[in-house]
Amino acid sequence: MKATIWHNPKCGTSRKTLAILEESGADMTVVEYLKNPPARDKLAQLYADAAITPQQGLRMRGTDAAERGLPEADADTVLDAMVSDPILIERPLVETDKGVRLCRPQDVVREIL
Template sequence: MKATIWHNPACGTSRKTLAALQETPGVELSVVEYLKTPYAADKLRQLFEAAGIGARDALRLRGTDAAERGMTEWAEDAIIAAMAANPAYVERPFVETDKGVRLCRPMETVQDIL
């Protein structure tokens, strides 16, 4: 099974999710450090749709100025544009496999798509 994780090595949840993927037999893993290789707006839309969530659900508030900027009230396209411009606004980690996409918070959510 192919799997891609959008990973932030500084995040404990992301590291634990990555370790779970690495320990799963048969997983062909791609790791995208999204702070170095930012998301395209179209990819964000695809991930959110496949995960069944909206941009607000994936908006990282902790450690960002998103709340102060009022981003929780912004339109979906405006949030996605801000996320594409500054990937720190995207909650982490996202994982995509042949079985679907999940925002893996908590990290155990990855089991749904393995």
């Protein structure tokens, strides 16, 4: 199975999710999204495939999202903010042939393995 993880190596949940993927034997692509953020269209597709809104994929902790009014903003505004400042993307996002999940907690990844 192929899997892509949008990963932040400084995040414990992201590292634990990556370990689960490694244990599963998945053919992985690891994207450090802070260095190589997904394009806006790809990010919108990931959220749609995960059946969540961009607002649900918004990282609040350790960001200025609340001060910027992003939790109440429309999806387009949130996506634009995430593309320009990828720290606003909650992590980790994982995509496999079985779907996409925002893997918080990390065991959520098992749903798509």
